[in-house]
Structure formats: C-alpha cells, structure tokens
Amino acid sequence: MAAIELDGVTKRFGDVTALQNVSFTVESGEVFGFLGPNGAGKSTTINILLDFVRPTAGRARIFGMDVNEHSQAIRERTGVLPEGYDVYDRLTGRKHLEFVIDSKDADDDPEEILQRVGLEGGDGDRRAGDYSKGMKQRLVLGMALVDEPDLLVLDEPSTGLDPNGARMMREVVREESERGATVFFSSHILGQVEAVCDRVGILGEGEMIAVDSVEGLRSAADLSATLDVTTAGLTDDAVDAVRSLDGVASVTANDDHLSVAVDDAGKTAVLSALENSGVEVTDFSTEEASLEDLFAAYTGDGHEPGAEVDA
Amino acid sequence: MSSDIEGLTDGRWLVIARKEFADTIRSKVLWILSVLFVSVFALPAALAQYFDIGQFIQSQTGQQVTTNLLAQQTSRLASALVPIIAIAVAYAAITREREKGSLKLLLSLPHTRADVVVGKVVGRSGVVAVPIAVGMLITMAVVLPTQIAFKAGGFVTFALLTMLLGVAFVGLSVGVSAATSTSRRSMVGTVGLFVYFYLFWNSFARGVGQLLKDHAGIATDTQLHVTLFLKLLNPTQAYQTLLTSALGTETYVARARMFSGLMGQIVAQQLKGSLPFYLGDGMALAILLAWLVVPVALGYVVFQAADL
Structure with a gap:
C-alpha cells in the first residue's frame, strides 16, 4: 500500500506557483528522499501533507486518506520534524516530550527518547530556549519519534547538526525503517539523501523532475566528488597507485597537480596512497557533485554530469 | 471545509x-x-x-x-x-x-x-x-x-463578573489573534477595539439612535431603548451595569446609569416600569458571554481556512 500519494498537486500563492502538477507515490516501508534546492517547493509539499496549506488543485493522500479531510487521523500516526519551527522557550526538553506524549496519548518514556537523540546529562531538564540549534533539532527529532509513528516526515533534518548529530540522524532513520516505518526525508544535499534513502524524488522549481532508485540516481549522474591535490613533486608511480584504488573513477595529472574523481569514502585512501608513494601533499580541496549536475543529467540540458570543464 | x-x-x-x-x-x-x-x-x-x-x-x-x-x-x-x-x-x-x-x-x-x-x-x-x-x-x-x-453574595458576584469580563476579552483577543497573521496586526485589532469601546462607543450609540430618529422616524421611546441597547453591547459597559444591578440597584436605574449625571436620572424616570427585556440583566449577561464566544468562532473560521 502507498504511504503517501500526490496526484497532480498544484499550489499557487497569489500569482507565484510553488508547485506545478506534482505527482508521486511513496510506498509503505520505504525511505524516500525528497531532493531539491532551497525554494524548489519541498516545504510547500510537506506543508500540504500536514494540512498547513491547502493545494490549489490536485489531491494528496496519506495512508489512503485525504490529507485535509483526515488530517488529525493522519497526524495520530505520523511523526514530524518540520522546517522553520521553533521550540517553546520556557519549557524544558523533557516537558516538550511529555506534551507530545500527552497529545498522542502515548506511553513512551521521555528519558529513553532523550538518550536516543543524544540529549543526555541533564540537557533534558534545561529550558529549550537555551538550546543550540543542533540540540533543538535533536529534541524535535525525539518528539517525532514518540508513539512509534507509521510515517516519519523529516524536513531538512540535518540542519544545524554537527557530524555526530548527522550520524545519529542517519542511525535513527535506519532504525525506524527497520521497525517498519515509512520515512519521508527532504534535503537539498545529495550526499545525505544518497546515504539513507531507497528511492529519491527530485524537485526543481515546483516540478517533479524525476523519481528514481538511489542506484538509478548514481548511474544517471556521476555522484563522485572531485579531489584536487597539490603535491611537492608528483611521480608516475604515485599516479598509478591512486588510479588503482577502489572508488576512483578517473585521475588527471598535470605537473604537480592531481584531479581525482572519487566517491566520498575513498578520499582519505587517495591521500594515503600518495604519501605511501613518497609524494608530499602540500594542499588539497574537494568539490562535491552538485544538484545542478544532477538536474542536468535528468533534464538533458547543459553539460554532461561530472564532465571536466577544465581546458 | x-x-x-x-x-x-x-x-x-x-x-x-x-x-x-x-x-x-x-x-x-x-x-x-x-x-x-x-x-x-x-x-x-x-x-x-x-x-x-x-x-x-x-x-x-x-x-x-x-x-x-x-x-x-x-x-x-x-x-x-x-x-x-x-x-x-x-x-x-x-x-x-x-x-x-x-x-x-x-x-x-x-x-x-x-x-x-x-x-x-x-x-x-x-x-x-x-x-x-x-x-x-x-x-x-x-x-x-x-x-x-x-x-458574601455581592462579593462573589463581583469576583465572578470581573473574571467573566477578563475571560470575554481573552476570547475577543484570541479570536483576533486566530484571524490575523502577525502579532502586530492582532495588537492593532484588539487595542483598537478596546479604545473604541472605551472612548467612542457611547457617541456611536447616540449617533445611531439619533440617525434612526431623524431618518427612520422612530419614536423617542424607541430611540432611547435602541441607544441603551447599543450601549449595552459594549462589554465593559455590560459588565458595569450588570454589576450595579446585581449589587442591589433596581435594574432600570442601573441601565439608566449608562448615561452619566443628570441625564441618567431623567432616563431612569422614563424607564421606570417599562424596561424592555433586551435591556434586562439576562441580556447583559448574554452579551458578555457573546463577546467570549462570537469572536472566537469568527477567528476560528478564518484560522481554519488559512495557509500557515
């Protein structure tokens, strides 16, 4: 059964069209990534799913129920980490969780949830108004987890999180998915979506550009990053060593500079390989594959994704 | 919806x-x-x-x-x-x-x-x-x-009516807050209403009464009743006049005191023995309650339809 279905959804604010005839389906139990740059209409889509705004045309259903007619029944079974929220400054983290537990008539233990999202050591008893952005994000993720929801809607969940927080977020998404929950995960960062999602929908300027599996996404667009390395004297042996590494797609050597197309995990291996070959690395930088490249890959205009533009 | x-x-x-x-x-x-x-x-x-x-x-x-x-x-x-x-x-x-x-x-x-x-x-x-x-x-x-x-009776009545006045203005304010998109607008709306009630409502009531007399040809008695009813629609005035009668003043005298000074005494003479039901204590209480309920209901209707 479909967890989420959008059927020809259009939303106009005055004469601005935020969404244009958007249709897609999220199957029950899958982790669905909703990818698009800021302003593409991701939050508007989520706001329609939560009945914060009403579509100008088209229909949206969750668990087979109309999102407007049965909004409350849907929200009984949904955990949400909205975008652009704020917490209640004067209430503690624990009070927030208790409020959600009361609201959902659930019997979760606030302490357990606080630990799960990494708010430990008395953080839960501090006023949420004094929390950092990352701590607020952890708290609201915790609020979304109350009552084991059938659907988790996470709008840009990594906002404000440090690398540890982002890892915790990915772990929670994986655990919830294993439990059987459907996860709808929006982001403007390719790497995050790629890391946790089964399928991905790509939204650009209010229109659905593509829905694809993550494998399909990987083959459609070269998702590798480009690692630029400056050395103090490059040798052919070193270049060969790098070329033979797993995850390295292509290597371009130019005097003492090296451009390596490599996936995220392989970057440190490249640097180690160079040093093991006796080459001193003086500087390096990486360039992530961009959403623009991805759009170009699906819409077929512009240059080929991942192609070198250096002369 | x-x-x-x-x-x-x-x-x-x-x-x-x-x-x-x-x-x-x-x-x-x-x-x-x-x-x-x-x-x-x-x-x-x-x-x-x-x-x-x-x-x-x-x-x-x-x-x-x-x-x-x-x-x-x-x-x-x-x-x-x-x-x-x-x-x-x-x-x-x-x-x-x-x-x-x-x-x-x-x-x-x-x-x-x-x-x-x-x-x-x-x-x-x-x-x-x-x-x-x-x-x-x-x-x-x-x-x-x-x-x-x-x-004891009068004191408890005073306490309850004062709470009701407060709750009515809470209802009015939440109603306006539900219907507006920013706190600034809500403040302008609620404070504006209060100032209107406090400073301008009486002249509005008198003006409407006069207008009806001049152009609709209503009788002087009716004009007085209409003017008093309009005054009573003001929640702060409904509170005061209701408290006055609840504390033992005759209802018609309490209503007449919505006009101040000598005017109040003259009006009291005219009202004696012929106070219409819509100037009674029940109506005053109903008006206070309406100020609690109606703005909340209207505010809800706007809020319900709004894109957040």
Missing part, C-alpha cells in the same frame, strides 16, 4: 490549555498579575480601614460601608484594567506561535485547529482569572476583620 466537522477532540484542547498555563507560570506573569490585582482590589479596603473612612462616611451619611460599595467603586477601575490585562495576555496567543514557528510543532501533533483555539482561550483565561481570584481572596482576608460589612 470538511475538517470543520472534525472540530474539537476530547481532551486534546485540555492538553494545550495545560501547556499554555504551565508555560505562563514559568514566565512569572501569573505572579505579577496576582500582585497587581491584590493591590487594586485589596488596597482600597485597607486604606478605608486605615483612615477610618467607614466611620467617616457613616457619620456623614448614616450609610454603612459595605463590600458592595467597595465593589461598585472598584469596578470602574476594573472595567478598564481587566480588559487591558486580558488583551496583553492573549492578543498574541496564536500569532506569536505562528511567527515563531512553534505552531508547526503544535499542528504536527494530532491537534485540530479548533483544539488549538479553544485550548488557547481556556489556558489564557486561567492566566487572567486565577490572579483575579487570588486578588479577591486576599481582599476578603483584608476586609473580614474590619468594620466594613462583608456581603
């Missing part, structure tokens, strides 16, 4: 009301308001006792000073102060959450928008009513050991 039917859900609005109240307790507003109401209600009684005003009045007029007299005097101040406080407590009840974004957390949970509006009205009503009750209780404690005669 079909989600209109969804409406209120059992206990959900109560969860919101409790959160509202808990949130406010932490802000110390409750304590500040309690101190304020204690000083407004109890201080005159304490001063009267200290300066022996009771004895003085009794020797001058032969009239015993009772809590009813105190209530009557205090109600003038209360009719301005209580609405201002209720507006301050409630005008941003919904707009602030909307601007900050916490409304998104609230409505991500299984609360309907009706739950939110009603929960806000109940929670903020508590924030206004509890300090009034505290003020009244302490006033009672101050008055009881003195020579001022304590009239």
Whole structure:
C-alpha cells in the first residue's frame, strides 16, 4: 500500500506557483528522499501533507486518506520534524516530550527518547530556549519519534547538526525503517539523501523532475566528488597507485597537480596512497557533485554530469 | 471545509490549555498579575480601614460601608484594567506561535485547529482569572476583620463578573489573534477595539439612535431603548451595569446609569416600569458571554481556512 500519494498537486500563492502538477507515490516501508534546492517547493509539499496549506488543485493522500479531510487521523500516526519551527522557550526538553506524549496519548518514556537523540546529562531538564540549534533539532527529532509513528516526515533534518548529530540522524532513520516505518526525508544535499534513502524524488522549481532508485540516481549522474591535490613533486608511480584504488573513477595529472574523481569514502585512501608513494601533499580541496549536475543529467540540458570543464 | 466537522477532540484542547498555563507560570506573569490585582482590589479596603473612612462616611451619611460599595467603586477601575490585562495576555496567543514557528510543532501533533483555539482561550483565561481570584481572596482576608460589612453574595458576584469580563476579552483577543497573521496586526485589532469601546462607543450609540430618529422616524421611546441597547453591547459597559444591578440597584436605574449625571436620572424616570427585556440583566449577561464566544468562532473560521 502507498504511504503517501500526490496526484497532480498544484499550489499557487497569489500569482507565484510553488508547485506545478506534482505527482508521486511513496510506498509503505520505504525511505524516500525528497531532493531539491532551497525554494524548489519541498516545504510547500510537506506543508500540504500536514494540512498547513491547502493545494490549489490536485489531491494528496496519506495512508489512503485525504490529507485535509483526515488530517488529525493522519497526524495520530505520523511523526514530524518540520522546517522553520521553533521550540517553546520556557519549557524544558523533557516537558516538550511529555506534551507530545500527552497529545498522542502515548506511553513512551521521555528519558529513553532523550538518550536516543543524544540529549543526555541533564540537557533534558534545561529550558529549550537555551538550546543550540543542533540540540533543538535533536529534541524535535525525539518528539517525532514518540508513539512509534507509521510515517516519519523529516524536513531538512540535518540542519544545524554537527557530524555526530548527522550520524545519529542517519542511525535513527535506519532504525525506524527497520521497525517498519515509512520515512519521508527532504534535503537539498545529495550526499545525505544518497546515504539513507531507497528511492529519491527530485524537485526543481515546483516540478517533479524525476523519481528514481538511489542506484538509478548514481548511474544517471556521476555522484563522485572531485579531489584536487597539490603535491611537492608528483611521480608516475604515485599516479598509478591512486588510479588503482577502489572508488576512483578517473585521475588527471598535470605537473604537480592531481584531479581525482572519487566517491566520498575513498578520499582519505587517495591521500594515503600518495604519501605511501613518497609524494608530499602540500594542499588539497574537494568539490562535491552538485544538484545542478544532477538536474542536468535528468533534464538533458547543459553539460554532461561530472564532465571536466577544465581546458 | 470538511475538517470543520472534525472540530474539537476530547481532551486534546485540555492538553494545550495545560501547556499554555504551565508555560505562563514559568514566565512569572501569573505572579505579577496576582500582585497587581491584590493591590487594586485589596488596597482600597485597607486604606478605608486605615483612615477610618467607614466611620467617616457613616457619620456623614448614616450609610454603612459595605463590600458592595467597595465593589461598585472598584469596578470602574476594573472595567478598564481587566480588559487591558486580558488583551496583553492573549492578543498574541496564536500569532506569536505562528511567527515563531512553534505552531508547526503544535499542528504536527494530532491537534485540530479548533483544539488549538479553544485550548488557547481556556489556558489564557486561567492566566487572567486565577490572579483575579487570588486578588479577591486576599481582599476578603483584608476586609473580614474590619468594620466594613462583608456581603458574601455581592462579593462573589463581583469576583465572578470581573473574571467573566477578563475571560470575554481573552476570547475577543484570541479570536483576533486566530484571524490575523502577525502579532502586530492582532495588537492593532484588539487595542483598537478596546479604545473604541472605551472612548467612542457611547457617541456611536447616540449617533445611531439619533440617525434612526431623524431618518427612520422612530419614536423617542424607541430611540432611547435602541441607544441603551447599543450601549449595552459594549462589554465593559455590560459588565458595569450588570454589576450595579446585581449589587442591589433596581435594574432600570442601573441601565439608566449608562448615561452619566443628570441625564441618567431623567432616563431612569422614563424607564421606570417599562424596561424592555433586551435591556434586562439576562441580556447583559448574554452579551458578555457573546463577546467570549462570537469572536472566537469568527477567528476560528478564518484560522481554519488559512495557509500557515
């Protein structure tokens, strides 16, 4: 059964069209990534799913129920980490969780949830108004987890999180998915979506550009990053060593500079390989594959994704 | 919209009301308001006792000073102060959450928008009513050991009506807050209404009465009744005149006193023995209750249809 279905959804604010005839389906139990740059209409889509705004045309259903007619029944079974929220400054983290537990008539233990999202050591008893952005994000993720929801809607969940927080977020998404929950995960960062999602929908300027599996996404667009390395004297042996590494797609050597197309995990291996070959690395930088490249890959205009533009 | 039917859900609005109240307790507003109401209600009684005003009045007029007299005097101040406080407590009840974004957390949970509006009205009503009750209780404690005669019935009526006035303005303010998208607009709306009630409503009532007489040819009696009814529609005036009659003044005299001074006495003569039902105490109470309910309902309708 479909967890989420959008059927020809259009939303106009005055004469601005935020969404244009958007249709897609999220199957029950899958982790669905909703990818698009800021302003593409991701939050508007989520706001329609939560009945914060009403579509100008088209229909949206969750668990087979109309999102407007049965909004409350849907929200009984949904955990949400909205975008652009704020917490209640004067209430503690624990009070927030208790409020959600009361609201959902659930019997979760606030302490357990606080630990799960990494708010430990008395953080839960501090006023949420004094929390950092990352701590607020952890708290609201915790609020979304109350009552084991059938659907988790996470709008840009990594906002404000440090690398540890982002890892915790990915772990929670994986655990919830294993439990059987459907996860709808929006982001403007390719790497995050790629890391946790089964399928991905790509939204650009209010229109659905593509829905694809993550494998399909990987083959459609070269998702590798480009690692630029400056050395103090490059040798052919070193270049060969790098070329033979797993995850390295292509290597371009130019005097003492090296451009390596490599996936995220392989970057440190490249640097180690160079040093093991006796080459001193003086500087390096990486360039992530961009959403623009991805759009170009699906819409077929512009240059080929991942192609070198250096002369 | 079909989600209109969804409406209120059992206990959900109560969860919101409790959160509202808990949130406010932490802000110390409750304590500040309690101190304020204690000083407004109890201080005159304490001063009267200290300066022996009771004895003085009794020797001058032969009239015993009772809590009813105190209530009557205090109600003038209360009719301005209580609405201002209720507006301050409630005008941003919904707009602030909307601007900050916490409304998104609230409505991500299984609360309907009706739950939110009603929960806000109940929670903020508590924030206004509890300090009034505290003020009244302490006033009672101050008055009881003195020579001022304590009239329990009148005192309780005074307390309840003053709370109702506060709650009516909370309803009015939450209604406006539900219907507007920013706190600034909500403030302009609520404060504007209050100023209108306080400064301009009477001339509006007189003007309409005059207009109807001049152009619709209504009789002078009818003109008076219409003007009085329009005056009664003002919640602060409904509160004062209802309290006056509840404290023992004849109802027609209490209504006539909505005109001040000599005019009031003339009107009282005209009303004697022929007070229409729509100027009765029941109507005054209904009007106060309507100010609680109608703005909330209208505000809800706008809020329900709004894109957040």
